[in-house]
Amino acid sequence: MHTESTDPRASRVMTLEAFADTIIPGAKRSPDDHAIAGAAEGGGAVAAGALTLLEDPAGGLAHSLEGLADLLNLHASVYAGEQELSLDEALPAFVALNYDHRARMVQRLCHPDHPEKALWVGLALFSNMAFDSAAHMSTHDALASGHPGLMTIGYAKPNADGVWRFPRYSYGRALANLHPQTNSTGSLA
Amino acid sequence: MNSIESTDVVVIGSGFGGAIAAYHLAAGGARVTVLERGPWLAAEEFDHDFKLGSSYTRIFDFVVGDGMSILSGNCVGGGSVVYFATMPRAPRYIFERQGSIGRRMWPASIDRDTLDPWYDRVSESLPVTMTPWETVPYGGGIWAAACNHAGRTANPVPSAVDTDQCTNCNWMMSGCKFDAKKSLLLNYLPAAMSHGAQIRPLHEVQHLERTDDGGYRVHYRIVDDSDYRILHEAGVIEAKIVVVAAGTGATPPILQRSEKYLGKMPHAVGRYFSGNGERLNTVVFDEDRVREVLGLDRGDGTAYEAHQIGRGPVVASWDKLDGNLPEYERYSLEQLYFPPGLGTILAQVPGATGEPGDPTWFGPRKKELLREWKSWLTIFTMSEDDNEGVFGPPPETGNANRFSQQMLGHGPLSYKPTANTWRGWNLSDADVKDILERDGIAKVAPWTNDLIGAYTVHPLSSCRIGDDPETSALDDRHELRGHPGIFVTDGSAVPCGLTVNPALTISALAERAMPGIVKALNERGVSCTYGAPIPGQASTSKVKVGAGR
Numbered sequence: 001m002h003t004e005s006t007d008p009r010a011s012r013v014m015t016l017e018a019f020a021d022t023i024i025p026g027a028k029r030s031p032d033d034h035a036i037a038g039a040a041e042g043g044g045a046v047a048a049g050a051l052t053l054l055e056d057p058a059g060g061l062a063h064s065l066e067g068l069a070d071l072l073n074l075h076a077s078v079y080a081g082e083q084e085l086s087l088d089e090a091l092p093a094f095v096a097l098n099y100d101h102r103a104r105m106v107q108r109l110c111h112p113d114h115p116e117k118a119l120w121v122g123l124a125l126f127s128n129m130a131f132d133s134a135a136h137m138s139t140h141d142a143l144a145s146g147h148p149g150l151m152t153i154g155y156a157k158p159n160a161d162g163v164w165r166f167p168r169y170s171y172g173r174a175l176a177n178l179h180p181q182t183n184s185t186g187s188l189a
Numbered sequence: 190m191n192s193i194e195s196t197d198v199v200v201i202g203s204g205f206g207g208a209i210a211a212y213h214l215a216a217g218g219a220r221v222t223v224l225e226r227g228p229w230l231a232a233e234e235f236d237h238d239f240k241l242g243s244s245y246t247r248i249f250d251f252v253v254g255d256g257m258s259i260l261s262g263n264c265v266g267g268g269s270v271v272y273f274a275t276m277p278r279a280p281r282y283i284f285e286r287q288g289s290i291g292r293r294m295w296p297a298s299i300d301r302d303t304l305d306p307w308y309d310r311v312s313e314s315l316p317v318t319m320t321p322w323e324t325v326p327y328g329g330g331i332w333a334a335a336c337n338h339a340g341r342t343a344n345p346v347p348s349a350v351d352t353d354q355c356t357n358c359n360w361m362m363s364g365c366k367f368d369a370k371k372s373l374l375l376n377y378l379p380a381a382m383s384h385g386a387q388i389r390p391l392h393e394v395q396h397l398e399r400t401d402d403g404g405y406r407v408h409y410r411i412v413d414d415s416d417y418r419i420l421h422e423a424g425v426i427e428a429k430i431v432v433v434a435a436g437t438g439a440t441p442p443i444l445q446r447s448e449k450y451l452g453k454m455p456h457a458v459g460r461y462f463s464g465n466g467e468r469l470n471t472v473v474f475d476e477d478r479v480r481e482v483l484g485l486d487r488g489d490g491t492a493y494e495a496h497q498i499g500r501g502p503v504v505a506s507w508d509k510l511d512g513n514l515p516e517y518e519r520y521s522l523e524q525l526y527f528p529p530g531l532g533t534i535l536a537q538v539p540g541a542t543g544e545p546g547d548p549t550w551f552g553p554r555k556k557e558l559l560r561e562w563k564s565w566l567t568i569f570t571m572s573e574d575d576n577e578g579v580f581g582p583p584p585e586t587g588n589a590n591r592f593s594q595q596m597l598g599h600g601p602l603s604y605k606p607t608a609n610t611w612r613g614w615n616l617s618d619a620d621v622k623d624i625l626e627r628d629g630i631a632k633v634a635p636w637t638n639d640l641i642g643a644y645t646v647h648p649l650s651s652c653r654i655g656d657d658p659e660t661s662a663l664d665d666r667h668e669l670r671g672h673p674g675i676f677v678t679d680g681s682a683v684p685c686g687l688t689v690n691p692a693l694t695i696s697a698l699a700e701r702a703m704p705g706i707v708k709a710l711n712e713r714g715v716s717c718t719y720g721a722p723i724p725g726q727a728s729t730s731k732v733k734v735g736a737g738r
Contacts, residue, residue: 060593133239133530153562165356174322175333176343186319186347187278
């Protein structure tokens with residue numbers, strides 16, 4: 001039995017985590033982790049801090065999250081009906097979907113013709129930003145703490161003073177012929 | 190009794206169009222006040238940090254429209270602070286373009302030959318310099334090598350970066366911490382201030398009104414310095430001349446909002462917007478094939494893995510900048526770095542179909558693509574679009590309904606790309622694929638337009654110059670038709686997409702407009718002379734003398 005869904009906040013968090021995990025999937029935190037579908041290895045958007053970023057008042061989505069979670073679950077119920085899926089009623093409807101169905105729903109919600117596209121693209125954008133740039137925390141702290149997104153993309157660490165410099169940066173030689181109409185300004189004549 | 194502040198010239202915006210005007214008019218003897226809606230940051234305040242509230246969200250704007258999103262500067266120095274400082278001249282054929290109107294779009298008085306002296310002047314002022322191959326970062330090098338492998342040419346592009354000072358950190362969209370990028374904070378703006386120009390940050394102009402003596406009353410609101418959604422007190426300044434240079438995305442809403450006070454605006458205000466035909470492809474290199482086929486090695490056995498290293502775009506393929514090709518088939522292909530945060534969400538997985546269950550821009554396959562981020566390169570297309578963008582009614586204030594505290598907002602621009610625009614995009618997509626997928630060097634996929642529409646970092650033409658009053662808002666002296674004394678000198682004045690980075694052309698046009706604005710001041714009894722020398726170079730952006738509120 002999953003008591004989480006009886007607590008509105010827990011239900012909302014699970015739903016938003018499930019959405020973020022659909023954008024950048026990650027490994028389940030525990031065997032009974034329902035929000036994270038486990039569609040990929042390593043930390044995904046949830047482990048990267050998607051919920052913290054979404055709840056940051058600076059982002060602009062914080063006050064809409066409750067409504068978005070409710071709306072997402074409503075869409076998921078309709079979708080499940082269409083697909084004749086039977087969902088675990090102890091879970092929020094979107095969370096009860098498997099990864100493939102979650103992905104199909106996100107494709108549908110973010111389709112250019114969907115009337116609510118802007119909402120879901122916004123949610124996806126922030127989920128992605130939590131992963132690829134850790135926008136809810138200092139980049140230096142994120143790198144020091146092994147932030148899963150920055151580790152995944154292989155973002156290089158800064159110098160000891162916290163600033164990035166790449167003293168070796170060039171192959172150091174001409175690698176193509178210039179356009180024949182290049183003039184002394186470096187532009188085409 | 191009149192307590193309203195007055196001056197000779199109000200300049201709206203402090204990017205290229207505003208800074209050049211502020212310098213020439215102040216140096217000529219006019220009293221100049223620059224109203225800039227963004228904050229004023231200098232080198233030590235430019236952060237290497239992606240956290241919301243760091244310099245990149247403070248000085249950068251990302252306005253989502255219907256079918257087109259605009260990325261632009263929002264700070265003292267405008268686009269020059271956040272841009273990549275790539276400064277080519279527009280190709281000769283651009284000035285003959287006919288576009289959607291079936292006749293030459295540019296004023297008869299302007300072509301490449303007449304603009305070259307102004308290009309020279311800006312190039313000396315910033316300065317813009319040639320980029321030797323020895324200073325081309327790995328990303329530019331690998332693009333050049335791939336072009337060469339495909340039988341193409343490739344050019345290191347003239348740039349306003351001092352490569353001796355540059356650390357190739359690739360944080361230049363957050364502002365240059367090292368003052369290596371020669372933004373307007375280091376030349377025109379300090380030179381304007383040395384002649385008495387005042388620069389007022391966080392002053393967002395909302396509308397203009399006419400005064401009884403033929404001048405203008407400029408109405409502004411103070412913007413909160415951390416939450417841009419909050420506007421504080423209102424203020425007014427009177428001026429004899431107004432130079433509008435708020436940026437292509439912000440100039441039309443100011444003029445549209447002013448229509449109620451000034452009377453009818455020219456038809457072309459807020460129409461004929463061009464996104465400079467911009468489009469991006471993400472490339473993922475096969476490191477082994479790069480070594481084997483292109484013969485590249487960083488000296489330590491690594492072939493590339495250098496996406497993070499460099500300074501934005503440095504090398505371009507200009508083979509398709511050919512005046513013999515038909516319009517809409519000409520474009521440049523420039524290598525680019527786009528930082529995480531904005532630069533990965535739109536990248537699509539090469540080979541993904543987008544069919545239900547096989548998403549292109551998210552999901553497990555996207556995560557695998559992100560694992561290869563170090564081997565990415567972005568290729569930037571600048572092509573000929575159809576000037577099909579139209580601004581709807583302006584928001585109540587500013588140019589967008591701000592969504593986030595900083596950076597993100599929704600704007601009134603609508604853009605439905607025509608078949609002509611798609612022709613250039615499709616040809617360039619195919620070309621990029623042809624060059625980079627040869628012999629298994631890389632996999633390529635374009636960014637999706639499904640999420641936020643098309644996108645541009647070089648918005649143009651929303652208040653353009655021309656000879657035809659029906660299709661241009663400004664005459665060839667940049668004066669707003671029917672509203673004497675209002676001049677527009679930003680990217681909105683450029684008639685069409687340029688197929689190259691436009692900052693040098695915007696600047697050259699602004700320089701060219703200055704003698705006419707000086708004359709207009711003289712006609713209004715203001716003593717001002719044209720002929721200021723090249724502005725001196727400041728050694729640091731840290732000095733903010735002349736700032737006022």
